[in-house]
Amino acid sequence: MFESGSILSLAVGLVVSGDPELWSIIALSLRVSLTAVALACLIGLPLGAFLAVVKFPGRGGLVALLNAFMGLPPVVVGLFVYLALSRSGPLGVLGLLYTPTAMIIAQTILVTPLIAALARQSMADLHGEYDEFFRSLGLSTRQTIGALIWDGRYSLSTAALAGFGRAIAEVGAVIIVGGNIEHVTRVMTTAIALETSKGDLALAMALGLILIAIALLVNVAVLSLNRTAKRLAYA
């Protein structure tokens, strides 16, 4: 069939050749997934912190629900967003189906529970440490959540990275709401699915390798940004 060495050289060749089509697919993947993760952080971090800080009846159930939603199948999210954005769905008038925006919406829904659940865990630990001090200062819930997120920012960036990993790697949601339209909504994962369906397994694998490399690069970038930020803040 094919050898792993040839796949690697195919992957390297693709990157080195600077194929504009490949680069635009990579750029779209990054744009969609990074935007989705940024939005999911905007929602998920305060939500996670809120659940860690505020006690209210039903909180346990909500946390359990959130944890269960961490494993939400992308296809289900895709279908849900499709039904909402379809021309015959409630948001059909917006005409968002088969656009990158639709993909961003789907991935945001997909990773928000993951980020919120991970944030809640690390925020709960930190809150246990800070609680008495914050109450002594008489901080409001908002101030408490803000301070927890700021002080937990490095562990929270791990939650964001986990969300990014899930977003960049999923195909089920984006293929339904994006439609895998060439030059418009084709991303790395849908391109891989397409090449697989064409039986071009070597090319699919090569694209897979590139996807892994991208994910690795983003991880390294965020972690080293973190480290520099830590250093700069206290230099």
Added chain:
Amino acid sequence: MLKPPELTGNGASLATSLFPLVISDLTFGSRERTLIDNLTMTLDGRGITAVMGANGAGKSLLLRLLHGLLTPTSGTINWNGQQLDDDIRARQAMVFQRPTMLRRSAADNLAFALQGLPRSKRKHRVEELITEAKLEHAALTPARLLSGGEQQRLAIARARASEPELLFLDEPAASLDPIATHAVEDFVRDIHHDGIKVILVTHDVGQAKRLADDVLFLHRGRVIEQAPAEEFFKRPTSAAARAYLDGQLAI
């Protein structure tokens, strides 16, 4: 001995003082154990009060109850006739036995306690507090990397930042070297000179003698002695206090 100054600090500017503090039948505990046992006493707003007693006597618990971090099982705490509320708590500050260090620089830890202050003034005030705490060399160091003594000084300065009328200090000089202990004591004296009432938990008899105007002695969740410091150290009336002080001398 230090003469307690007239109380003319921040408290004077407010309509009513927090004191007298009247505690009656204060009880705190779980089903299995009573930790604060039917405590009744009165405290006025003058001077530095030392709270002493063996490990586990309930000193830290008492401070938490007074500061409103714990809710009594029964009994009442009255601040000049008023129940504790957010407003009264805002006029108090507490340095915990194990101070919480935010994951930020020393200066930012201080700024955090100054959130009420406008930004323009905050920076200047942080610098003042850093100087008072003698932490100029470490202002930008992550607070959690400071030495134990530096952390204690930072925690005290931070508690002071909110300009309280009453400061709870829970063993602020525990595990400090003599010089650091001295620095903390000087700091406490300064604070007191500014007219702030200090309630100080300490196991260090020497420190209590140097700083305190009066002493509360706790034993198994009860106040078994409340006396001016001089009297307490000369003639402790309870067997428990005598044993405690003897033990200290024996060491």
Added chain:
Amino acid sequence: MKRLLTPLAALALVASAALPAQAEDPFIIVQSTTSTQNSGLLNYILPIFKKKSGIDVRVVAVGTGQAIKNAANGDGDVLLVHAKPAEEKFVADGQGVKRFDVMYNDFVIVGPKSDPAKVAGGKNAAAAFKAIADAKAPFASRGDDSGTHKAEKRHWKAAGVDIDKASGDWYRSTGSGMGATLNTAAGMNAYALTDRATWIAFKNKGELEIVVEGDPKLFNQYGVILVNPEKHKHVKVKEGQQFIDWLLSAEGQNAIRSFKVDGQQLFFPNAETAEKKKAG
């Protein structure tokens, strides 16, 4: 938090900046099937149409059943699929304006070189299906309500085989696209029904080869339909109709005819062009 998000936002910005500026050309969405896309036909003819009309054709390639459902939801301007009865129903239901024949290709039965059902070289699809069922030789089916799946079911019926009973045994329903089904067939040396276009362009053939072809019953007619603007107001009638007109025109038909893979023509235009009509 803001500072945590800054690097992420910055990365997102960089990523969007790296995208080639997307010219806001007029575009239509065509719901179509994997066979037209996977074979490379659309990649070949759409740029020709774009050059002429300036219209961007955005293709969503799914199974025929799915494509028809999406179009019925209004999520597309034009439907280009291959399942004539379902297409006619689509129009009859008022979802589409009118159906036109565009082209055909043909189905072939592929199977392992070892040929356990001894069907190789045959020209009769129903007989081959019967032989495969009798031999209980593995068969991989789309099972996804696509045009190909619908055609396959017709052949089983003609062969008098009840495949529901065999499902999970020698009959494997993959519930996926043509490519995935061929990957499965290659993996387990099973027979499968596929359109010739996908087969020729397919790269992972393994031990498989064409065993039956040439039965007129294996012809696979493609139709094109404009989604009904009376049902779905936003349908881009002008651009959609322009695309359909072009497909049916001599120029479009020639484009289809001239698309070749490995020197082989894959789709055979058979629209009733205006020119043909005049001639007839």
